[in-house]
Amino acid sequence: DIQMTQSPSSLSASVGDGVTITCRASQSIGRYLNWYQQKPGKAPNLLIYAASSLQSGVPSRFSGSGSGTDFTLTISSLQPGDFATYYCQQTYSAPWTFGQGTKVEVK
Amino acid sequence: EVQLVESGGGLVQPGGSLRLSCAASGFTFNTYGMNWVRQAPGKGLEWVSYITSSTGTTYYADSVKGRFTISRDNAKNSLYLQMNSLRAEDTAVYYCARESEGSAGTDYYYYMDVWGKGTTVTVSS
Numbered sequence: 276d277i278q279m280t281q282s283p284s285s286l287s288a289s290v291g292d293g294v295t296i297t298c299r300a301s302q303s304i305g306r307y308l309n310w311y312q313q314k315p316g317k318a319p320n321l322l323i324y325a326a327s328s329l330q331s332g333v334p335s336r337f338s339g340s341g342s343g344t345d346f347t348l349t350i351s352s353l354q355p356g357d358f359a360t361y362y363c364q365q366t367y368s369a370p371w372t373f374g375q376g377t378k379v380e381v382k
Numbered sequence: 383e384v385q386l387v388e389s390g391g392g393l394v395q396p397g398g399s400l401r402l403s404c405a406a407s408g409f410t411f412n413t414y415g416m417n418w419v420r421q422a423p424g425k426g427l428e429w430v431s432y433i434t435s436s437t438g439t440t441y442y443a444d445s446v447k448g449r450f451t452i453s454r455d456n457a458k459n460s461l462y463l464q465m466n467s468l469r470a471e472d473t474a475v476y477y478c479a480r481e482s483e484g485s486a487g488t489d490y491y492y493y494m495d496v497w498g499k500g501t502t503v504t505v506s507s
Contacts, residue, residue: 276444306486309493311427318477318497319419319427324484325491362427366492370443371417373427 277301277365281374287382294350296377298363303343307367310339310348313376314359322361323348353379384408384496386478391501398468398505404461404478404498412436412456415481417494418463420474420503428474431463432481446472468505475500 278301288294298308306326311319321330323339326346336351350357358381363374390402404416418430431452432441440452451464461478479494 306489307491311494313427318499319479319494320497321493321495324493324495325486325489328484328486328491330493330495364427364429364494369432369441371429371432373429376426 276370277304277368277372279363279365279372279374281361281363281377283377284375285378285380287380288353289382290353290355292353292382294353294357294379296348296361296363296379298341298346298348298374300344300346300365300367304365304367306342307365308339308341308346309364309366310337311362311364312357312359313362319362350379384480386480386496386498388476388478388498388501391476391503393504393506394468395507396469396505399464399466400468400503402463402465402476402478402501402503404463406459406461406480409480409496411454411459416452416454416461417479417481418452418461419477419479419494419497420472421477421500422471422474425474430476433461465503468503470505473503473505475502 280299308326310323313319327339360376360378385407387405417432433452449467453462477500478498480496482495
């Protein structure tokens with residue numbers, strides 16, 4: 276199975292800050308990488324697919340980049356509703372696997 | 383409105399069985415593959431199972447293989463997860479999620495773009 280490792284596991288930031296989350300795959304996955312946001316008690320919400328394609332309705336302050344084994348999710352200017360946990364997921368090879376999550380907290 | 387609604391969760395003893403359902407609406411159900419994803423209390427997301435749109439080909443995580451069975455009834459716009467021989471470590475919120483396909487350049491990519499709110503399964507004596 277492909278292992279997905281996110282860093283950091285958590286971070287503290289303020290409204291208006293830029294935030295970057297990293298996801299590393301245990302083998303090359305091309306651009307088969309998705310990002311999800313999850314708020315407490317809620318289902319995950321798709322933000323980015325194919326490493327850098329913004330899902331419809333997702334604000335443009337979210338962006339994704341990378342290919343192969345190293346990927347990043349960037350939030351250009353953190354908004355109050357962005358404090359949440361973020362997960363990467365690979366869909367290159369079954370079983371689909373998720374990273375362990377990165378919790379973005381209020382500083 | 384595109385919607386997925388899970389049901390069937392509850393408290394079950396170790397070794398017991400439970401059948402989860404997911405009712406789909408607002409989209410052409412029989413053209414999408416469907417997933418079950420679970421989340422143990424305080425933990426991350428774990429993919430559980432997938433079924434293709436029409437042929438019904440199925441895939442399972444090693445942790446549930448041989449115990450869980452995914453199925454669908456396209457006439458009823460419904461997805462199911464039959465869970466047998468339940469263990470304490472199966473305790474989780476179970477989500478059904480639609481798998482969509484998008485193109486970027488010349489390649490096609492897969493992602494879960496619609497999720498239900500989840501149903502809670504607790505395995506405990």
